[in-house]
Amino acid sequence: MSQTRSAVVHPQETTTATATTDASSRAEQAARRLRALVAAVLLSGVVLSAVAALVGGRPAATILPWWGVAALFAGTQAVTIAVPGSQRRVHLSLEDVALALGVLLAATPALVLGGLAGTVLSGLVIDRRNRVKLTFNLGLTAVGLGLVPLTHRLLLAGAEPASVHGAAALILALAAYGAVAMVLVPLAAALADGSRWRLPPLAAPLVVGEALLHGLLAVGLAAVVIAVPEAVWAVILAFVAVQVAFRALIAIDRERKLLVDLQSFTHEVAAADASAAVDLLLDRALALTRSTRGAVTVVDERTQLLDHLEPLTVPDETSAGTRRSLAREGRAVTVRHRFLRRGRVGAPTALLPGGCRDGVAVPFNVGERARGLLVVADRDRALPVSRADRSALAALADMGGRALEVALLAGELRGEVARRHADALSDGVTGLPNRPALLAELERVLAEGAPAPRAALLVIDLARFSEVNAAFGHGVGDELLAAVARRLSEEAPTGAVVARVGPDEFAVLIAGSGDPAGAEATATALLASVRRPHHVGGTTLTLDAACGFVVVPRHGRDAVTLLRRVAIAVAAAKRTRHGVAAHTGDEDAQARQRLDLLADLRRTIERGGLDVAYQPKVSAADGRLVGAEALVRWHDPARGGVSPAHFVPIAEQGGLIAPLTSFVIARVLADLKRWRDDGAEVEVAVNLSARTLLDERFPEELAALLDKAGVPGRLLRVEVTESALIVEPDLAAELLDRVTGLGVGVAIDDFGTGYSSLSHLLELPLDELKVDRSFIACLDRDEERAIVTATAEMAHHLGLLVTAEGVEGDDVAEAARKASCDVLQGFGIARPMPARAFDAWRDGRRRGL
Secondary structure, three states, X not given: OOEEEEOOOOOOOOOOHHHHHHHHHHHHHHHHXXXXXXXXXXXXXXXXXXXXXXXXXXXXXXXXXXHHHHHHHHHHHOOEEEEEOOOOEEEEEOHHHHHHHHHHHOOHHHHHHHHHHHHHXXXXXXXXXXXXXXXXXXXXXXXXXXXXXXXXXXXXXXOOOOOHHHHHHHHHHHHHHHHHHXXXXXXXXXXXHOOOOOOOOOHHHHHHHHHHHHHXXXXXXXXXXXXXXXXHHHHHHHHHHHHHHHHHHHHHHHHHHHHHHHHHHHHHHHOOOHHHHHHHHHHHHHHHHOEEEEEEEEEOOOOOOOHHHOOOOOOOHHHHHHHHHHHHHOOOEEEOHHHHHOOOOOHHHHOOOOOOOOEEEEEEEEOOOEEEEEEEEEEOOOOOOOHHHHHHHXXXXXXXXXXXXXXXXXXXXXXXHHHHHHHHOEOOOOOOEOHHHHHHHHHHHHHHOOOOOOEEEXXXXXXXXXXXXXXXXXXXXXXXXXXXXXXXXXXXXXXXXXXXXXOOEEEEEEEOOOOHHHHHHHHXXXXXXXXXXXXXXXXXXXXOEEEEXXXXXXXXXXXXXXXXXXXXXXXHHHOOOXXXXXXXXXXXXXXXXXXXXXXXXXXXXXXXXXXXXXXXXXXXXXXXXXXXXXXXXXXXXXXXXXXHHHHHHHHHHOOOHHHHHHHHHHHHHHHHHHHHHOOOOOOEEEEOOHHHHOOOOHHHHHHHHHHHHOOOHHHEEEEEEHHHHOOOHHHHHHHHHHHHOOXXXXXXXXXXXXXXXXXXXXXXXXXXXXXXXXXXXXXXXXXXXXXXXXXXXXXXXXXXXXXXXXXXXXXXXXXXXXXXXXXXXXXXXXXOEEHHHHHHHHHHHHHOO
8 A cells, every 4th residue: 555645835024044054954854864764765666676576476477468467556646535644634545455466466586676667656746746656655655565465475375376265365464564654654744844753543443444445356356357367458458447536536626626725715715814814825725626825916006005915925025026926916926846957047936935846826816006926836746737737826815815905905904993983082282192092091000000099090181271262372381381291291200101181181090009098199299290381382481279178988989980089089178278278078968968958949930939139239420220130049948048149150060050140031031110110210230250251042042031021232231250251252252242232231340369360351242341359458558459440540531330348337338449440249238138128228228218
């Protein structure tokens, strides 16, 4: 029994000189061992076959000449049956049948001569390219030609060859040869590719089974030929017919396997990336053609995007350049063994790396973006490359090109998604991570530290940053934010994550540190850094800030709780002198109280349960009533009186400022209507928050309220603060123009506490300026008196009425008059009072009481 072996080999180009040297050394050692084994097998075969020819044997009949034996061996060695083995393909041939017939029907010298001649003849056709393989098969056949006759003669022991005893002796002789072949063939194959030698798992069953089958078949055929000698030609024709039929079956089975392979390749490559798609294409092509070398070359003239996808199997730059040229030309090439033997040169032969015997190159397209070339070389059989082979390779390459195009597009899409994801997690102004990125990092830190995570989270809030944008523009504001980001990144502890989490808020996450004292020290240092002067936009700006912090696990173990509590800590920090505060349990209770208060306020507004008080404003010259300021009041059954300073900011933060303002204006307009019907016209001022001032719907809503009440706009005045005006100065000016278009007056409240100046306010439609109580209360001092006097004179020059707020007594009232104030308002004049009490006060004032 003879065996042949082939395996798919995909050698990779080494990346270092050391690796290449080691690989070459191992390959050379394996080659030397293989040559030694082949020489030993050939020598053993020559010796055994020579001894068998000299000793002779006892054939059943000598009717088969040497050339008939040669024909039998050449024909049977060409017919093989593939049996799957472990990591290799094992082929069983019908050579044993020819060997058995030769023992029974030919003289031993004719058997040896014909067997060797037939083996050489089939080897020149089948293994003509591989001299080592041809020599090994010749030596192995020589071993069989010597071992089987000698073993048969020894076991025959004088019995008739055609008897049952003779058949058993022949079967045992064939089994002995099969055992030898089962050891030598895997050993040679292992030495050929440098793999570990081991017997095929089906070795023992195959030896026994094939020996029985071939022994019985050989004895039966021999009996027929002995009885009818002319039947030998029928036997030969039968072998030829078997070979033709078997080759047809092989072709049909190969077509079926090709379809299965193409379908399997389609599924495998669909989910592969570009590099994996190239590897799959090359592996399938090598397996399909039973080749041991190959390459996939992909070129892209425009971007060179795909150069790195070329897995060269041999470090041969000349052949690689040729493959690139053929890929660009879209040219198919077949290089046969005879071209190389004749020394032809040029593109076809330069296609292959040194040492290759033949090859096939098939071009393919990667959509419209690139061209590729699939190359396979060194087939393990000397069968010519058929049209079916080229068609199969072309179909495989076409599928690989399409899959590669999809993989590249998918890779680009993944890259774009990754870029967009990165952009979505970073701040465009500072380049720092944004709030979602910080949240993800915080969750990661908490998860990695489980079950006992330790971390500190600090949030820094820049005070009155919106006023920088209003005064200097958003360009300077962005520069200032970037400067603050750099400061924080430089001053933050090593490994800390600095993020921008709001328009004027930054966060610092410090993993592994849960010490409150350490967090407070870090917060203090970061605040000092932020508070140092910043040189931006050609000017120097100084910022104030507040920092709240929480530590893990003291203040929580989940991201949502920590973010909520650090926001509470920031609010607490703004109320402290040094601007740093940690979260406390009391603040959680306060937050819940504020939520309860907001819910109760909403219900109270909906029920109309709020009250409006009026604080009179009188002329500084003669004390007559010139108007009043409306102040909202809330008396809650459970809480008692709730200060506006407490619930108005909560209403603004909770989205209730619009309904609250509408309620106050509607109540004021109702009182104005009642007073006007009684024959008295009083001007009343209503305070507007920054949110209301910048609400584009407010002028229309105000007009609707005036129409519904039937009150002229001149009886209503709105008061706005400096800080509200400079948040969005252009929008504020536009909306105030629309308000004054209704006849409504506009006063600026708390003047002197912001960054604005009279020249800046000149652009707004104002008619009253109210000097803040902090200046009026100190009019006994020369500095404050000079400031108020100068302010009043400038306001008068601009046509504005000047009102002194916070007049607490007659001495303050007299000082305000001397400082050129026009109107007085404060507890020294009258406290805020309900509408009915205001009616009585007004009547009494009119009567001089």
